[in-house]
Amino acid sequence: MPVENLVNNVGCRVSPTNPAGSPPPGWPSQGCVVFANLTASYAWKGLEPALLDISVSIPGGSSCGFVGRSGSGKSTTVLALAGMIPIISGRCEIDGVDVRSVSLPSLRGAIAVVPQVRNIAVATMLCYSPQLSLA
Numbered sequence: 001m002p003v004e005n006l007v008n009n010v011g012c013r014v015s016p017t018n019p020a021g022s023p024p025p026g027w028p029s030q031g032c033v034v035f036a037n038l039t040a041s042y043a044w045k046g047l048e049p050a051l052l053d054i055s056v057s058i059p060g061g062s063s064c065g066f067v068g069r070s071g072s073g074k075s076t077t078v079l080a081l082a083g084m085i086p087i088i089s090g091r092c093e094i095d096g097v098d099v100r101s102v103s104l105p106s107l108r109g110a111i112a113v114v115p116q117v118r119n120i121a122v123a124t125m126l127c128y129s130p131q132l133s134l135a
């Protein structure tokens, strides 16, 4: 699903303020993702950070799973990478490019996500389970 389709589902009070800049030609090429001392919140002010000082480096072409209790910030990490919530401090990089230096359409056009949205699961269950119905 294109990341742009998720924007209305996030419920964030403010959007990041990325510039209109284009990414470097050919970016991203490797898919290396770095979270460096990332602190991010669902609002610039008035909310505790949902992510506090996160540092992770994920090599391009690898698979990485985040494990944690509900509300620990797994989904929020992806939202920060996609420019959907404000980064208070630290940074997210894709192939060495700070995501805040790229316009939001360019950034989100470079990322694909499988969202944690239940209507996709419902459609799948209705399709494969005769016991389930919409009633």
Ligand SMILES: Nc1ncnc2c1ncn2[C@@H]1O[C@H](COP(=O)(O)OP(=O)(O)OP(=O)(O)O)[C@@H](O)[C@H]1O
Binding pocket: 010, 011, 012, 042, 050, 068, 069, 070, 071, 072, 073, 074, 075, 076, 077, 116
């Ligand atoms: N739209 C929102 N506005 C404000 N705070 C939010 C919003 N969405 C999530 N949060 C908060 O951000 C924190 C991290 O939530 P997040 O959804 O990233 O957790 P998660 O690890 O993905 O949980 P789950 O396993 O239930 O999917 C939680 O404290 C949550 O309450």
Ligand SMILES: [Mg+2]
Binding pocket: 074, 075, 076, 116
């Ligand atoms: Mg989640």
